Amino acid sequence: MITEFTPIQSLIGGTLIGLASVLLMLTLGRVMGATGILAGFMQPASPRDWSWRAALLAGMVTAPGLMLVTSGQMPAIDVPVSTPMLIGGGILVGIGVTYGSGCTSGHGVCGNARLSPRSIAATLTFMLFTGITVYILRHVIGG
Amino acid sequence: MQRIIITYIIGLIFGLGIMISGMANPAKVLNFFDVAGSWDPSLIFVMGGALVVTFIGYRLIFGKGPEKPMLDDTFHVPQNRTIDARLLGGSAVFGVGWGIAGFCPGAALPAVGALKPEVLIFAAALIAGIFIAKALQARAMRHAPS
Numbered sequence: 001m002i003t004e005f006t007p008i009q010s011l012i013g014g015t016l017i018g019l020a021s022v023l024l025m026l027t028l029g030r031v032m033g034a035t036g037i038l039a040g041f042m043q044p045a046s047p048r049d050w051s052w053r054a055a056l057l058a059g060m061v062t063a064p065g066l067m068l069v070t071s072g073q074m075p076a077i078d079v080p081v082s083t084p085m086l087i088g089g090g091i092l093v094g095i096g097v098t099y100g101s102g103c104t105s106g107h108g109v110c111g112n113a114r115l116s117p118r119s120i121a122a123t124l125t126f127m128l129f130t131g132i133t134v135y136i137l138r139h140v141i142g143g
Numbered sequence: 144m145q146r147i148i149i150t151y152i153i154g155l156i157f158g159l160g161i162m163i164s165g166m167a168n169p170a171k172v173l174n175f176f177d178v179a180g181s182w183d184p185s186l187i188f189v190m191g192g193a194l195v196v197t198f199i200g201y202r203l204i205f206g207k208g209p210e211k212p213m214l215d216d217t218f219h220v221p222q223n224r225t226i227d228a229r230l231l232g233g234s235a236v237f238g239v240g241w242g243i244a245g246f247c248p249g250a251a252l253p254a255v256g257a258l259k260p261e262v263l264i265f266a267a268a269l270i271a272g273i274f275i276a277k278a279l280q281a282r283a284m285r286h287a288p289s
Contacts, residue, residue, distance in 0.1 A: 013164020014192025059154020089244025094272015
């Protein structure tokens with residue numbers, strides 16, 4: 001499935017992701033990492049610790065609806081994989097980000113922006129393994 | 144209450160960024176990694192934009208910025224600098240899962256709001272995976288020699 005190259009939208013979106021990361025550090029002193037925010041939401045340390053995570057997640061899930069209201073259409077979510085792959089991939093992502101202490105947002109954006117050696121190592125590792133996996137699925141098994 | 148409203152707006156900004164950028168579109172994400180096939184380099188612009196803004200913002204905050212965050216007593220920044228097998232192994236497993244499903248956690252969470260069955264299935268599996276890993280870690284702690 002071919003997708004359109006969208007440098008402008010992607011740059012605008014990336015800038016907003018960065019802006020949110022900076023604002024969260026400035027206000028709450030927290031890293032904008034989806035893994036940590038979600039894990040802490042499900043197993044909160046205290047009610048005060050839970051409330052900001054709940055508010056952040058509530059803001060996130062409002063975004064598609066706001067885009068639908070303002071632009072008249074839902075942003076594209078095209079899923080070119082089967083349901084068993086979504087389930088298997090999802091479980092592996094959940095296990096991997098827990099052991100790896102972060103994902104594309106926590107390590108890939110916030111940790112790399114701090115020049116954290118752990119985040120740089122984690123990012124290089126998951127980008128490499130994602131690339132290898134896509135290559136095998138599309139060109140070795142699927143090819 | 145102010146803390147809740149501000150955090151909600153930050154979540155909304157993050158979610159809009161994810162949705163506008165194309166990160167929540169697995170077809171686009173998987174094509175970014177498919178350099179040998181239908182390559183779509185858009186994600187370079189997502190990561191590039193996010194990294195540049197965060198790098199500059201963090202430097203301003205941690206450089207000559209305030210001693211503590213505006214709405215908290217301290218900065219909660221990870222101090223661990225050790226690259227160990229757990230970090231690399233976990234990241235490798237995450238990469239395999241991302242390559243199979245096309246969603247990463249930060250992209251899937253805002254996309255949940257679109258209420259598409261595929262996103263909800265992935266999100267449920269993601270949460271299951273987190274609980275499986277937490278259970279395995281708790282078990283390893285109990286069996287670890289003290």
